[in-house]
Amino acid sequence: MRKIGKNGLLSFGDKYRIYILFVAVFAFMSLFAPRFFNVFNVTSILKAISMNACVAIGFTVVMICGQLDLSIGTVITFAGVIALGLQPSLGYLASVAVAIVAGTLVGVLNGLLVAKAKINSFIVTLGTMTILQGAIYELSGGNSISVSSPEAFVISDFLSKSFLPLITPRILISAVLVAVVEFYLRRTRSGRNFYLVGGNRSTAWLAGIRTDRYTIAAFALSGATAAVAGVFSVLESTSATLKLGENSLMYVISATIIGGTAMSGGKGGVLRSVVAIFTLEMLYTGVILFGLGNEVKIFLAGLILAYVVLYEAYATYKHEKSLGQRPELMKELAARKSASA
Amino acid sequence: MKRAAFIAVAIALLALVAAPCFSQTAAQKANLAASLKIDTSTLKSADNQQLLAPSTDSRKVPARPADPNALAETDPLHWYDMEWAGWNVTPTNLPKSPADGAVGKKIIMIVHGDHPWTTACILGGKKVADAYNMTFKALSPNWVKDVQDQMIDQAINEKPDMILLIPLDAKGAVQQARKINQAGIPVHIFNTLPDAQALNYALGWTGPDDFGQFRLLAKSWADELRRRNPGAKTIGVAYVQHAPGGSPYFARSFGPISELATYAPEIKTLAKASPTPATFDANTTMQLVSDWLTKYGKDLKGICASDDSAQSLGIFQALEKAGRTDVVVVAAGNSKQGMDLVKDGKLFAITYQTAEGDGALAVQYAADWFNGKKLPVRRNLAQHIITKADVDKFYPPQW
Numbered sequence: 001m002r003k004i005g006k007n008g009l010l011s012f013g014d015k016y017r018i019y020i021l022f023v024a025v026f027a028f029m030s031l032f033a034p035r036f037f038n039v040f041n042v043t044s045i046l047k048a049i050s051m052n053a054c055v056a057i058g059f060t061v062v063m064i065c066g067q068l069d070l071s072i073g074t075v076i077t078f079a080g081v082i083a084l085g086l087q088p089s090l091g092y093l094a095s096v097a098v099a100i101v102a103g104t105l106v107g108v109l110n111g112l113l114v115a116k117a118k119i120n121s122f123i124v125t126l127g128t129m130t131i132l133q134g135a136i137y138e139l140s141g142g143n144s145i146s147v148s149s150p151e152a153f154v155i156s157d158f159l160s161k162s163f164l165p166l167i168t169p170r171i172l173i174s175a176v177l178v179a180v181v182e183f184y185l186r187r188t189r190s191g192r193n194f195y196l197v198g199g200n201r202s203t204a205w206l207a208g209i210r211t212d213r214y215t216i217a218a219f220a221l222s223g224a225t226a227a228v229a230g231v232f233s234v235l236e237s238t239s240a241t242l243k244l245g246e247n248s249l250m251y252v253i254s255a256t257i258i259g260g261t262a263m264s265g266g267k268g269g270v271l272r273s274v275v276a277i278f279t280l281e282m283l284y285t286g287v288i289l290f291g292l293g294n295e296v297k298i299f300l301a302g303l304i305l306a307y308v309v310l311y312e313a314y315a316t317y318k319h320e321k322s323l324g325q326r327p328e329l330m331k332e333l334a335a336r337k338s339a340s341a
Numbered sequence: 342m343k344r345a346a347f348i349a350v351a352i353a354l355l356a357l358v359a360a361p362c363f364s365q366t367a368a369q370k371a372n373l374a375a376s377l378k379i380d381t382s383t384l385k386s387a388d389n390q391q392l393l394a395p396s397t398d399s400r401k402v403p404a405r406p407a408d409p410n411a412l413a414e415t416d417p418l419h420w421y422d423m424e425w426a427g428w429n430v431t432p433t434n435l436p437k438s439p440a441d442g443a444v445g446k447k448i449i450m451i452v453h454g455d456h457p458w459t460t461a462c463i464l465g466g467k468k469v470a471d472a473y474n475m476t477f478k479a480l481s482p483n484w485v486k487d488v489q490d491q492m493i494d495q496a497i498n499e500k501p502d503m504i505l506l507i508p509l510d511a512k513g514a515v516q517q518a519r520k521i522n523q524a525g526i527p528v529h530i531f532n533t534l535p536d537a538q539a540l541n542y543a544l545g546w547t548g549p550d551d552f553g554q555f556r557l558l559a560k561s562w563a564d565e566l567r568r569r570n571p572g573a574k575t576i577g578v579a580y581v582q583h584a585p586g587g588s589p590y591f592a593r594s595f596g597p598i599s600e601l602a603t604y605a606p607e608i609k610t611l612a613k614a615s616p617t618p619a620t621f622d623a624n625t626t627m628q629l630v631s632d633w634l635t636k637y638g639k640d641l642k643g644i645c646a647s648d649d650s651a652q653s654l655g656i657f658q659a660l661e662k663a664g665r666t667d668v669v670v671v672a673a674g675n676s677k678q679g680m681d682l683v684k685d686g687k688l689f690a691i692t693y694q695t696a697e698g699d700g701a702l703a704v705q706y707a708a709d710w711f712n713g714k715k716l717p718v719r720r721n722l723a724q725h726i727i728t729k730a731d732v733d734k735f736y737p738p739q740w
Contacts, residue, residue, distance in 0.1 A: 035498055044494035051487065133617075142585040142615070146512030148538050156516060237490060239513040242585050247485045288495055294455055294483045 014315065018259050018272050021304075022279045029286040036282075036289055043166050049274075049281045050174040051076070054229035055245075056252050056273040057181050058107070058222030063256055064185075065218045066198040066265025067114060067121035071106060072252060074132035075223055076230035076245025079103045081136055083231045084145040084240045092155065096235075100227045106132065107223020111216030136242060146239035159236040170232050177225065182271045194218060199266025254301060255280055258308045280304070372442035376712050379444075381472050381705060386697035387739045392465060393701055394723040398553055402428045415602040417556075420595055423511070423588055424552040426537040427719040433541045436527050440713025446502040447476040448707055450700070451492050453507045453533070454484035457676070457740035458696045462532070465697025466505070469704040477704070486510050493517055497524045502711070505703045507532040508539070511588050518542035527710065531703035534588035540718065544710055547702045550721040551589055554692040555596030555673075558645075561690045561726050562597070562671045563605035566643050569669060573607065577640040579633050580613035581656065583647035584620040593647040593673055611637050616655070621648055626655025627662075634663045646672035649679025649691045657687055675727055677738040684732050693725035696739050 013020065030037040055072050062069045079099040086095035106128060113124045159170045167175075185191040196204040197214045205211050226245070234240040252273075259276035261268025280301060287297045384392040405421055406412060412419040450466055452459050463479045470477035480496065482488035486509045496504050497520075504521050506528060508514030514535030521528040522542035530539060532548040540546055566576050580598070583589035594613050601608045612633050616625040626646075633641055646652040649672035660668055672679060674691030682688035702722060709716055727735060 038498070041495070041498050044491065044498060047494065048487070048491040137585070142590075144510050144512040144585075146515065146536065148512075148515050148536070153516075153519070160520075233487070237486075237513055238516045239510060241486050241510040241513055243484075243486065247487065285491075285495065288480060288492065291478065294481050298483075 018275050022275050025279050025282050029282055033286040033289040036286060039165055043162055045281050045285055046166060046171045047168060049277045050170050051229045051233045052248055052252055052277050053274045054174045054177060055226050055248055056256060056277055057177055057270050058225035059252050060256050060261050060268055060270045060273045061194060061218045062222045063261045064194050064198045064265060064268050065215055069222045070125040071128040072226040073245035073249035074129045075103045075106055075226035076248055077136050078132050079227035079230035080234035080240035080244050081140050081145055084147055084234050085139055087147055096231050099231050103227020104220050104224040107220040111219030115212035115215040140242060144239055144241045148238060152238045156236050156238050170236055178270055178274050195266050254305050258304060369441035372444050376442035376444045379472055381469050384468050386695055388735050388737060392468060392698055393705055396721040397723050398550055398721050405429060414595060415599050417599040422537045423534055423591055426534050427540040427546045430540045430718055434522055438710050438713045443473040443708035443711040445474060446711050448503045448505060449496040449501045450479045450505040451496060452481050453509050455481050461696035461740040462700035466700030466704045469701045473708050486513055493520060497526060503527045503707045505529050505531060508535050512536045514539040529703060529706055532699050545706060545716055545718045547706050547720045548699055548722060549694045551592035552596045554724050555593050556600040557724055557726055558671055558690060558692050559597035559600040560604055563601055563608055565669050565689050570642060576608045576642045577611040577637055578608055578643035579611050579641060581626055581646040581652050582613055582615040585615055589647060597645055611641060621651045623651045623655035626652045627658040630656050630659035634659060643669040649674045650676040653679055653682055653688060675735060676740055680732055680735060680738050683727060683729055686729060690726050690728045693727050695722060698722055
């Protein structure tokens with residue numbers, strides 16, 4: 001039987017840290033947080049994460065490509081406002097389709113500017129975010145949009161009611177999207193190419209991968225998933241507020257980093273980001289159930305993020321230090337030194 | 342003989358089953374009697390005012406126009422569904438009062454976000470809850486509606502006797518109230534006015550009559566503007582608005598605009614905007630007002646702000662930079678900064694909006710409902726405009 005040494009354990013811990021953190025938080029909250037471990041509460045948590053989980057799909061792929069998409073929050077709101085704003089004239093199906101296409105087009109535009117015009121993704125998406133904020137105010141007249149018809153309530157009830165324990169249609173939509181994209185990234189050649197593009201763009205290009213296409217595709221996916229998240233969120237709540245996606249940007253960035261996706265690109269995974277979102281949400285719910293304030297919630301999120309960033313920095317330092325070293329030779333030299341002494 | 346024995350056993354069993362029910366009713370009656378004896382009218386807020394001051398509003402509810410949206414925004418009736426929200430409700434699936442007393446009940450208050458005002462509001466609610474020996478829990482979603490939706494789920498999970506809600510978004514409140522209502526938990530909405538439809542699912546609404554307060558404020562403001570600009574054919578003013586979406590966004594700008602359209606038609610709106618990206622930030626407000634001062638110059642004679650702290654500080658920074666002392670500024674109150682500005686003679690007037698009283702009135706409404714009292718759908722806080730003449734009465738400030 002193969003022995004797992006200290007290094008092996010560390011490596012295992014490093015590789016699966018988000019899953020370990022998830023299990024630890026879930027176990028702790030289930031044991032100690034009042035009314036945490038029940039179907040209603042866990043379903044509430046799953047419902048709460050379904051929007052950001054959907055957004056994290058595209059955002060993680062963009063980060064795997066070594067880019068950043070700051071426009072996700074405003075795309076959520078933009079799509080939500082379009083979906084409900086156009087509903088009275090176009091009906092549900094068409095307005096939802098228009099909203100998702102609009103979100104995807106925003107992503108494509110981001111991708112084109114990053115890949116073809118070679119503008120830094122931070123600048124591009126910051127610009128898109130600001131332009132969209134203005135467009136949202138213009139489209140909505142500065143007011144929230146709501147639909148309170150019986151039909152709207154039927155759709156809302158359908159999306160929010162469990163048809164299986166823990167599963168509502170909205171949760172299912174997010175779960176299916178996560179599974180499909182995770183499978184695509186891990187099990188298909190074109191999926192794995194996203195990692196190559198993010199890991200080393202020049203090498204990927206030399207290997208015959210059309211890097212620009214992958215970058216544009218990643219941004220398009222990010223726009224599309226943010227739009228889907230926004231659309232289903234407003235369909236469930238029957239209203240689109242102008243601050244709908246405001247909180248999502250920092251939340252999803254934090255969760256994606258905590259999940260292990262490298263900001264430099266080439267590393268990470270959609271499932272890991274979603275598990276990180278789930279973990280953070282459990283933590284937040286636990287804080288509330290313990291009767292602690294919002295400040296504790298923010299403090300904890302900051303603490304976890306700080307820990308992960310510091311750990312990543314330390315891991316990078318260790319990795320760079322070990323580059324070019326030959327452990328076997330070092331061991332042999334040490335053995336010779338002790339023998340001669 | 343056998344039959345008599347059977348009947349006796351049946352009666353005994355029935356008595357055994359029914360006894361707890363009767364004793365429970367007796368306990369409920371005792372609890373109700375104890376609850377009704379509690380007097381909260383003597384409670385005081387931090388500013389030494391009566392915590393639960395009765396409303397001074399004597400206006401009659403007008404008839405609803407066929408289509409308020411078809412009327413001009415300067416017509417007060419255009420805002421009918423917001424200003425008079427609640428008066429035309431169609432109660433839907435509303436629970437009946439248990440009429441078993443407020444003592445020992447569990448209530449969860451879900452506010453809108455962290456702010457010194459909110460802290461005072463929660464404190465006021467707790468004072469009344471403590472008087473009734475209620476279990477009181479407050480949750481803050483920190484201004485994020487999604488988080489508020491989630492907190493509603495968590496509150497439902499705790500199965501309280503009532504949920505008190507400050508909705509973050511007037512229109513989003515419809516589904517929020519509906520969800521709580523469907524879970525079989527009574528919901529009471531307070532502070533910000535929801536869309537009228539939300540009140541179909543709520544027991545009622547309590548809070549400041551923002552439209553009413555700002556109509557009152559507008560009249561004081563107009564009188565002062567006329568005094569400082571005698572005989573002027575037009576007097577230009579601007580509005581620093583609240584965060585878009587909530588009822589204060591409309592009430593604190595369109596309230597005075599629609600009031601002044603008839604009370605002082607010479608007062609013209611030059612501009613209105615919500616400071617972005619941060620609505621309640623002094624620097625952002627200063628930038629916005631500086632732009633207005635550059636654009637309108639001496640034509641800008643008055644500014645009405647949605648907040649007497651950060652927004653008002655920003656306004657006065659901009660006015661000082663421009664060397665203007667002639668602009669009459671009024672605002673929604675009443676924070677310490679706002680009252681200090683009134684005392685210094687900078688702010689002309691602010692509304693008295695008791696934060697503690699707001700939370701207290703919501704909890705009192707809940708207590709009255711548990712006590713089986715017949716309640717109006719809406720209960721407003723007392724109205725008052727604070728000026729330099731009476732600002733000292735309201736020290737120390739609540740927040």
